[in-house]
Amino acid sequence: MTTGTGPIVPRWEWRTFGTRFGRAEVVFESLEPEGVQESDELYFLSPGGANVKIRNDLVDVKVLEEVDADGLERWMPILKAEFPLTSATVRQIVDAMGIGDITLHRETFTLDELITDLAATVQLVQVHKRRVRYSVGGCTAEVSEVTVDGRPTRTIAIESEDAAAVVDAVREVGLGSYINTNYQKGLSWVVDGAPERYAIIDVGTNSVKFHVSEWRDGQWSTTLDRAELTRLGEGLAEEGSITPDAF
Structure with a gap:
């Protein structure tokens, strides 16, 4: 079934990957963390670029809705569902991933069945995250230690419904010269082991x-x-x- 607790509000997101982040390291060390969370997740990397992951036995799907002049990306959550998934739900997922031409042969899907049927079409990536949350300039910020298929990296994200506030917050913490990317591209770079x-x-x-x-x-x-x-x-x-x- 699909889960939800209220209206979905897309946020403007800024994110970068790396190992060290210059002045931003000092800025975040001076802030009081607002929460720490660890999780193990499974990402489905696909040609369509949708953010599809499994966390806490739920499939979570977001699609890129818009990119603004500052390079910020606005992602729309379109699905959060628990297993087993109906074929209609899986069809929605594969369409978002840009692989909608595949044929589905089941009426319902367990997680193992979903992995089995999509493994040849998408790239499956195991991700462990330790996320530390902060508030910067009215925006939600997150500094994460991430292990991607056994490879360690780090990522910083800043997001808000207000795009201008995100741009200001990025500059405030000293990340203005860093280029915005998203989780799918960042994970692909880490897995491939080669920079663009x-x-x-x-x-x-x-x-x-x-x-x-x-x-x-x-x-x-x-x-x-x-x-x-x-x-x-x-x-x-x-x-x-x-x-x-x-x-």
Whole structure:
């Protein structure tokens, strides 16, 4: 059955993953914790990107509803249900995960049956969390020690119904230069064991620059930064175009 205690209110969320968080470490150490919770959870990572997890024998599903100009994500809880699940409930889950083309052969599903039927289509990740909650600028904040399939990492999250308050709180604790991500992407990075890498090529009139960075511990880390003097613009003012000699 589906459980619920009141109207669902989506929140704007900001989150980053890493091992150390600079000034934010000092800020959170100075705050009084408002609660500590430990849990063991099973995440279903899927192409559709929905947040699907099992916690306390309940399946919990959230879908990304909106991303604002500051990169904040607003997630809508759409389902919280206990086992056994009906086929209609499982259909709702697989549709949210972007794998709705699979055929369901059961009328009800235990947890083991759900895992068996979806294991070939989604990535199952065991996660242990120790979450410490705080209040920052009217927002809920959470600093978590996380073990992902045996690999340790940490994550900080700040959320509120007020997007502007989240942005202010992120800056207040010293995380303004850290990039927002979500649990699904963060878990995938940890499991894959490889950071995301990006490259930029800047072709100018005098030089060509090549820059490669990786996203590590919540910040950009430069792996390569080169520049070559090419003088492609030599003679451009006189000829109005790049000359053959410049090549």
